[in-house]
Amino acid sequence: MREARRRHYGAFYGLAPAPGDDGRPLVLVHGNCQAESLRVLADSPGSPVRTVRMPPVHELTGDDLPCLEKLLGQADAVVSQPIRAGYRGLPLGTADVMAATAPGTRLVMVPVIRWAALHPFQVIVRSPQAGDPPVVPYHDLRTMGRATGAVPAFSGGFVRAVRDISVRELVERQRRHGTIDVVDLLLDAGSRACQVINHPGNEVLRGTAHRMLEALGLPWDPRDPGRVLLDSVHAPLAGPTLEALGLDGEETTNWQVHGKTVPDTEIQQAHLEWYRRHPGLAEQGLQRHAEVARLLFTH
Template sequence: MTDSSPSAAPPAPPAPPVDADPRAHHYGVFYSLAEGPADDVAIVVGNCQAESLRQMLEGPGLATIRIPAVHELTASDLPYLRYWLSRAAVLVSQPVRTDYHGMPLGTAQLAALLPAGGRVLRVPVIRVAGLYPTHAIVRPPSDTSLVPPVVEYHDLRVLIEAAIRREGGAVPAAGVAARLDTRTVHTIADESLDQLRRREAANETVVLSDLFERPSFDQMRTLNHPGNPVWSAAATRVRAALGLPEHVVDPGRPLLDRVHAPREAAVIEAFGLDASPTDHWVVDGASVSTDEVRAAHLAWYAEHPDAVDAGLARHAGALATLGLR
């Protein structure tokens, strides 16, 4: 992929940050704290999923640079980002809206910083609910960076319980029950997959939705944390789209492995999975009961009622399917 035509000398890298902290050293090449590759640099931009894809992409014909997730970038990071984009042969990006977080971080804005001949390849944000049909992502309008404690995923049963309690209603001691059967699971899974297909088409991304037509727990640890098999397949498709040879990367560890969601019996039955139901989360290797998460989230909802309202509106369809509204 190297362009052998004459070109201007590459720009000098920005100076390293003064008194670099451990985070800066973690991204050492990005922050000019370590020497990076000379040619065929690829920059992978997106949320926490981008780093997993980057690791699997690294290989013949393509050297990658580890950079912070897009939601972690600050104004002081922009000179480093501009420098690496000016040297990049490829930008692989999840769709990022223009002026994201008030900075020029939109996919089109970043693509404009590539050198002549630089290529852009879009990949979807992977979010599929089939294996975790009661779970959702909700952003409080008052502060979209806020997430509930313990685990950042909202259980729609607990969300409804918070709404009932706020209205003075009675809730069983065991909490609110959802209508969870194989039909419900498939309905939510099909709608979630259709949403992913629509995002892929709208943003002209590499297609990954077909990977989840018969999902497994190896693929998804939570509704938006894919496992290694997904990243291996995604990297193969990205490299194929770029005309690069296929290769296999073993990162030596499970990727995006910090949180594992509980597994419902109805989900296991619906997809014929060889697994057992669980009634707990796994966070950093430790078991956390659903009761503990429920209590922490109910307390958080009491402090952030707009999160409840946002969740009821955003996930009205799933709530109806689950018999919760």
């Protein structure tokens, strides 16, 4: 498995030739799976930049640092999501990686995109002790409510309120970290904005990649790759949610998880049992997302 991974990131590890210097700037894209999708788009045919596929930041280890530092020393520009200094005890934060670049290397910040408008009950709760819930690593506020005895009261007003919270939080993150702006891309994409709350659709990613390159002074429209870039998990898209937001789109009732159809009821039951095995976690999740939970359980 380790060798297969090293081959997958062959140019990063020096097992395959890095893109040759053909006059185009070398741009490294640093972050999570969204960052890799932006790199794929920026590397499509006709691109004004060269890129190197790198492991996502949460997979990098101390052993990878020499490879990372070598590439950073060659980079003309770095595109980075906001990553705190000393991330996971390693010099992987945005400021850390920029300190390893040559003088004059440009930096463009892109936001970590989370968009709850299409999946207003879906949240992410990190638990170092319990890990992720089974089947999919996404929690549902309604299921957490069931685990704690709370009864949700769905309304169109709740859906629109969650959309507005998503806008507010993303605008604030963009402002705080000095990133490019992507809020309008999500709003304009409508029902195509995302597959799950942290996997934006191709339309949003292409717009983000365009603005990323524009910020580097190299405006260019990336081609659609002909496949869904963040395709591992698709959450159901509820008709009442689309109606509340005034969006066109086809209602779905099942999840698609790594190509397999999984009924939402199956995931609900698996998560309820998981909460029973981890007492207090559902309550912690509701507290972590208290603003939205208050709206859901009081409407």
